[in-house]
Amino acid sequence: MSEPVIKCEAVYKIFGANAKKMLQESNGNVDAKTFQENGCIVGVNNASFEVSKGEMLVVMGLSGSGKSTLLRCISRLTDATGGKIFIEGQDLLQLNNKELIELRRNKMGMVFQSFALLPHKTVVENIAFPLQIKGIKTEDSISKAMDMVKLVGLDGRENYFPRELSGGQQQRVGIARSLAVEPDIWFLDEPFSALDPLIRKEMQDEFLRLQEKLKKTIMFITHDFDEALKLADRIAIMKDGIIEQLDTPANIVLNPATEYVRKFTEEVPREKVLLIEDVMDPSTTDNLGDLKVLKDEIIENVAEKILTQEKSVAVIDNKNKIVGSINPSKIINTVFGGRKNNN
């Protein structure tokens, strides 16, 4: 396996006057309460994980859970108090200012919750801004920015000012700006949280379409568990600065690691999240019916067909090879069973 694009080793971020000293004294055992008594606030507590190329890691947590702080450590908008962060093998915390600027100009793009567009520049100028900062000629940067305008579907509005656009359109500009330098790593800090529900769904679909095309390495921050399930390759759930669980959406729904995570998964309609593959029995039996279902199918789409069968159903991969079986009772179990407070 190739080298991870982003790699964090025991990252801490603690706010306060003598945070560094206290962290050293604690030997990695950071207790938020004792720190708070000494005037320090723990933002990120011992975060270790890797993100590989083309993967989308969604960091999910409620407000104050430290998810945005974690992102800002990795983009080095704030300096982590302890630990190591590697971007494509480069030690981020050892970079000097010049190298950091180089890295941001070429490798990183970021989208913000409140869009953070420059009010005095038009759509196309906003998108061209990172290019011009790099020192690219005005005409080249504008023509490149126009490509981006088309990519996010804002053609015809390139000469508008941010104040003349709706929230969804403004965020499209934010997305286009973050992509203008063709970064490898894409940070998104709650990009759709400030939008109305319908627009949000539209933007999520749009975002998935873009990612399909671009295959960036992504860290996506959200406080919306449904959004996380919809978009993520893997989800990290944070609470009080600690990553409670980091796993694929299916595993999180099926096997919540802590009570806190389980609370999120309770209300999730599993049939809409889980794939046949996630709940099938990998051992094939001979006693199978005629119906065959694809392993990548979402349960909801095939549940009706399976439930009308009496025998177990064969599960095939896209080469039509049988990889497992699923019993109708398993479907009923998955959808209705295993929940508390269900009556």
Next chain:
Amino acid sequence: MEFIKKYPKLFQWLFLLIVFFALCFAIDVPETYKFIRGQAEFVKDPNQSFYVFLGKEVRYYAFDVFWRLPPLLGWVPIWINDSLFFLMNEWMPIEFWNEDTQEFRTRPLVLQISRNLTAFMTFLIELIREILLGGLETIVAFTSWDWIDKNPWAELPGLPWTIVAAGSAILAYKLSGKGLALFAGLVMVYISIFGQWKPSMQTLSFILVAAPLSFIFGLGLGIAAYKSKRVEKALYPILLVMQTMPQYAVLVPALVLFGVGDHAAVIITMVVAVPPMILLTILGLRAIPPEVIEAGRMSGCNNWQLMFKVLIPTARRDILIGVNQVIMVCFSMAVISAFIGAKGLGFNLLLALNQLNIGLALEAGLCISLIAILLDKMSLAWANKQTDYFGNLTFYQRNRNILFFVATVIIGIVLAYIGTFLFKGSYNYLFEVPHNKGISTADFWNKGVDWIFDTFFVYIKAFNTWLIQDVLQPMRALYLRMPAVATLVLVVGAGYLIGGIRSALVVCGLTLFIALSPWWDRALVTAYMATFGVVISCIIGFTVGTLCFQNKHSASFMLGVCDIFQTFPSFVYLIPVMMLFGITDTSVLIAVIVYATIPATRYTIEGLRSVPVGLHDAATMSGVNKFQRLTKIEFPLAFPHMMLGLNQTIVFALFMVIIGAFIGTEDLGQYILKALSDKKGAGIGFTLGICVAFIGLIFDNLIRTWVEKRKKHLGIN
């Protein structure tokens, strides 16, 4: 006992007041004290005693320790004076090359810096004056007199007034639109026709130098303070004092450092105009959402790019509001700095007031107010103007305004040339209307003043006598009965009750400075005049504000009126009151009341407006009537903001009281004015200025602390 437990604060305040009044009654004014008129303090008087501190002799009158603290700080002005003298004349002599005598000479460093600065400022002012009014000094600076003599064409004529008028109209049109363009044109035509062209352009050239320089310094220091906490901490107290320091007081040290003339006026104006610019720059930069800064960083900006391409453009509006403030301060200084010899409208105004030629003063005052309003509106329009996108416009569209201006320049020159034939032998009115050839309404106004005096003399006199004898003099006597010790107890107690020990200490320090200076009784007189003005201003302002608030249109109208009144240079207010009441304390007090009512009214309306709409609706649905809504909902919520208005009212009133010294009051201001003409006045003037600033700061500290607490309590920001 129940009652005391229920209202502990009320009981504490009552106790404080009882102690204060008890002290007031217990300590009598010593019999040896007499209220000494102006100059006497500087003269050696057999009644004076003296003590020696740090080798300086400090003179003072006999006093009773309880009534008035000994002038332990009496050495401060003397010490400031001597240090200034030492700095200017002895400290760090350096060698410099003298161009005229072709040799090295020695001069103290500060003097040399001051001379260079002076030369630079003079050069800038002259340069602009030559463009607007014609002349040759700048060309001489680059060449020589011989060269000028040989080339008579080089004697640059100024721009004809038609061009300046049309130019300002075009600029106004670009910034705001037809309305402002029309106003700009009319103002310029008015100035020209009434023969005020030359002084107006002198004032304008002064402002065109002072305002940009103040802007640059203010912006630079503001950025520095934004970037470094240490710089901000160092600047903050200076900014605070400068905000409440009367502008007169800064004149005196400047006089010593830079001498008399336009250049000194520019430097002084900068000293006064830079602080608000700094404050607004910091405010604007602080208000930028952090995500915008992060977006800039993530785009790969280095520090320089971040500042100039992201931060400053984003904070553009606040920064331009700062420019507006700078311009306003420049105008008020344009008049005041006439005291140290700045030319222009201010000088004419001062001269006319001195000669009691109200008509002339009115004309000059009107001119200066009109230009001030014009520049105020223009800079505000600039601040509120959104940038236009110039993506795909034709050359004509893009440069239309410049082309228009070039056209007016050509037309103006042609007209002026034609004028030389039209008005052969007399003045070329198409070039410039000379000062004495314009239309003057001075006689009309003077006659009007005479008529008012002839007709209403009896009533005005009666009112005047009544006010002075039955209100002002008793009030002054009462204030003079306030012993320093009692006042200290009152103020410190109030500070403790409002803001705790910290506030009490700050206020105590400020009061002690005044009490230990040799001018305690003068400070009391200043306080009495300011109090009188503030009380009446607040009554008027709160009433008018509340009434106007009842209707949306009248509220906006009143705010507009406040805007315009605030643009008038403070000196202008003295003209109409002198017209009516002559040279009396009444005049000063009425000017104070008019001037200080502006913030009282404005803050009342703004405060009432800021009450959230949701609360209005909730109140209406609870079935309150208009009066109940006002007393139960709007007043309690608007009160903190109205108190900030009171704070501003106090500052405004103090300003006017000090300026009122020009008419002849007997307070701190009078001493500052005297210091202006005193050879050793620098230290005295400056210390007096600080005293006045401290009076303002005492109230500022108390009110702000209270407002912050109250706002936190109410949960409003």
